[in-house]
Amino acid sequence: MKALQVIKYGDIKDALAFNEVSLPTIEANDVLIEVKAAAINPIDKGIILGNLQALLPLPLPCTSAYDVSGIVVEKGNEVSHFEVGDMVYSRVPQEQMGTLAEFVAVTSVAVSKKPGNISFEEAAGIPLAGLTAMQSLEASGLKKNDRVLIHAGSGGVGSLAIQYAKAQGAYVYTTTSTSNLAWVKELGADRVIDYKTEDYKTIAKDVDIVFDTLGQNHSLEAFEVVKQGGIVTSVVGPLDEATAKMFGMTDYKLPEELAKASRDKGAEYKFIFMHPNGSHLNEMKTMIEDEKIKPIIDKVYTFSESIEAFTHLASGRAKGKIIVKMC
Amino acid sequence: MHLRPEAEEFLYSISKEKTLHKGEVLIRQGQVVKKTFFVTAGCLRSYCIDKNGKEHTLLFAIKDWWISDYIAIHTDELATLTVECLSESKVIEFNAKELDGIHTRFPEFESYQRHNLERHVVSLHKRILNQLQLSAAERYDLFLKQYPDIERHTRNYHIASFLGITQESLSRIRAEKAKK
Numbered sequence: 001m002k003a004l005q006v007i008k009y010g011d012i013k014d015a016l017a018f019n020e021v022s023l024p025t026i027e028a029n030d031v032l033i034e035v036k037a038a039a040i041n042p043i044d045k046g047i048i049l050g051n052l053q054a055l056l057p058l059p060l061p062c063t064s065a066y067d068v069s070g071i072v073v074e075k076g077n078e079v080s081h082f083e084v085g086d087m088v089y090s091r092v093p094q095e096q097m098g099t100l101a102e103f104v105a106v107t108s109v110a111v112s113k114k115p116g117n118i119s120f121e122e123a124a125g126i127p128l129a130g131l132t133a134m135q136s137l138e139a140s141g142l143k144k145n146d147r148v149l150i151h152a153g154s155g156g157v158g159s160l161a162i163q164y165a166k167a168q169g170a171y172v173y174t175t176t177s178t179s180n181l182a183w184v185k186e187l188g189a190d191r192v193i194d195y196k197t198e199d200y201k202t203i204a205k206d207v208d209i210v211f212d213t214l215g216q217n218h219s220l221e222a223f224e225v226v227k228q229g230g231i232v233t234s235v236v237g238p239l240d241e242a243t244a245k246m247f248g249m250t251d252y253k254l255p256e257e258l259a260k261a262s263r264d265k266g267a268e269y270k271f272i273f274m275h276p277n278g279s280h281l282n283e284m285k286t287m288i289e290d291e292k293i294k295p296i297i298d299k300v301y302t303f304s305e306s307i308e309a310f311t312h313l314a315s316g317r318a319k320g321k322i323i324v325k326m327c
Numbered sequence: 328m329h330l331r332p333e334a335e336e337f338l339y340s341i342s343k344e345k346t347l348h349k350g351e352v353l354i355r356q357g358q359v360v361k362k363t364f365f366v367t368a369g370c371l372r373s374y375c376i377d378k379n380g381k382e383h384t385l386l387f388a389i390k391d392w393w394i395s396d397y398i399a400i401h402t403d404e405l406a407t408l409t410v411e412c413l414s415e416s417k418v419i420e421f422n423a424k425e426l427d428g429i430h431t432r433f434p435e436f437e438s439y440q441r442h443n444l445e446r447h448v449v450s451l452h453k454r455i456l457n458q459l460q461l462s463a464a465e466r467y468d469l470f471l472k473q474y475p476d477i478e479r480h481t482r483n484y485h486i487a488s489f490l491g492i493t494q495e496s497l498s499r500i501r502a503e504k505a506k507k
């Protein structure tokens with residue numbers, strides 16, 4: 001079968017190649033999915049550039065991408081929740097990475113039926129970003145009437161996080177640039193802050209939760225806007241100590257400035273690594289079918305245009321998700 | 328209908344009662360179809376999935392309706408429809424081929440089968456004509472008349488995809504109706 005593979009680390013154009021590879025084999029708990037569409041995420045770019053070698057050492061060549069929607073064409077003996085012919089979507093686990101291919105084998109616990117009211121292309125854009133939004137906001141203890149600042153409301157994660165938070169009854173501040181203001185407002189955000197012309201720190205004050213999808217100065221600044229006793233949840237800032245331990249970094253310490261800011265505000269700093277989870281995707285399916293969440297697609301590329309799709313992603317200007325359709 | 332004991336016995340031999348839970352799939356697109364179902368309680372739905380992966384609802388079956396993939400049964404092709412149970416339901420499952428041929432052994436079924444088929448054709452023709460000439464709001468009104476308390480069982484996107492409109496349009500129609 002055809003697959004888009006990372007052949008070496010480095011510049012997108014040199015690092016990726018279309019290869020002929022063998023069909024994945026399935027274990028007892030796996031389903032084999034015929035890929036209809038895949039989505040790409042910043043982590044895929046990180047892998048290509050070699051930035052994640054320390055955390056995720058991968059034998060090269062390896063097939064790229066984690067997000068998939070498609071049809072179950074084969075299932076292992078122990079799979080009971082899916083049948084051949086089911087339309088599904090998934091964020092595949094690390095060990096099974098490689099959705100930019102004609103087929104991918106996925107452990108069935110990471111798979112869910114896809115929402116029936118959206119296309120394969122729309123569904124492919126949901127898993128990784130949607131699970132990140134959902135798991136991060138849940139871990140932040142988000143509840144009705146909470147005031148939450150979600151950075152990069154026009155990004156893959158942000159656009160879903162806004163809708164998830166609104167569905168829980170929160171008041172949402174979000175940041176984006178001028179050209180995205182109108183459509184991000186339509187997602188339901190209560191106050192869309194134009195980071196080109198406004199200073200979000202003077203607008204979102206004393207919020208219950210900051211969801212940091214930008215990192216760098218934003219992780220530390222979050223403690224200027226979070227309320228006393230609030231929570232800052234990041235998916236890009238420094239690891240927190242518990243997460244670092246999980247990766248075997250036993251003497252890791254949170255950077256001192258961040259630790260101090262967190263102490264001063266009595267506000268917790270959390271780092272979230274999203275994890276694949278079929279039942280979370282199933283919850284998201286219901287929210288999508290009930291129109292609480294709608295997928296936002298920037299552009300759909302064909303498989304042969306995948307490398308351009310990565311160049312687009314690398315611009316950092318994606319408006320929602322970047323999708324690759326297989327046929 | 329009065330049945331001879333042999334006819335009744337034969338009917339039992341090709342059927343069985345089933346209780347279904349919500350979400351159960353009776354027929355799956357791409358599979359061979361051998362069964363047809365008579366609904367005695369609850370609600371089922373048949374739909375097709377287009378090449379983009381979106382669902383289009385063909386039919387809702389409530390009490391006293393038949394449901395299956397009749398295209399597959401009568402053309403000996405694989406299912407193009409999926410039939411799923413929308414809420415806890417009871418059905419009588421029949422072997423479709425044997426049920427179809429029942430009148431050759433027991434002529435008393437002939438008029439019943441004919442009547443059923445006529446009813447089915449009438450309902451299909453009405454559905455097509457309505458789709459061609461009525462507004463979405465009028466179709467929604469008719470739909471509610473035809474399936475009075477169906478909204479207990481269905482999700483919005485099921486109804487929108489039956490009427491051939493977007494979920495946004497359905498919400499708009501409902502909001503307009505609520506104002507009246």
Ligand SMILES: NC(=O)c1ccc[n+]([C@@H]2O[C@H](COP(=O)([O-])OP(=O)(O)OC[C@H]3O[C@@H](n4cnc5c(N)ncnc54)[C@H](OP(=O)(O)O)[C@@H]3O)[C@@H](O)[C@H]2O)c1
Pocket residue numbers: 041042043128129132151152153154155156157158175176177178180195213214234235236272273274313316317318319320
């Ligand atoms: N830890 C985890 O498990 C996890 C999971 C998923 C994602 N992530 C990380 O989370 C980050 C976001 O992911 P994503 O998929 O949402 O990325 P993305 O879709 O590529 O984000 C692009 C968006 O970011 C916006 N943006 C850029 N700079 C901004 C700024 N200063 N203020 C506000 N918005 C800004 C851009 O809007 P403008 O064009 O208007 O600037 C654009 O719409 C990435 O770094 C990713 O690696 C982590």
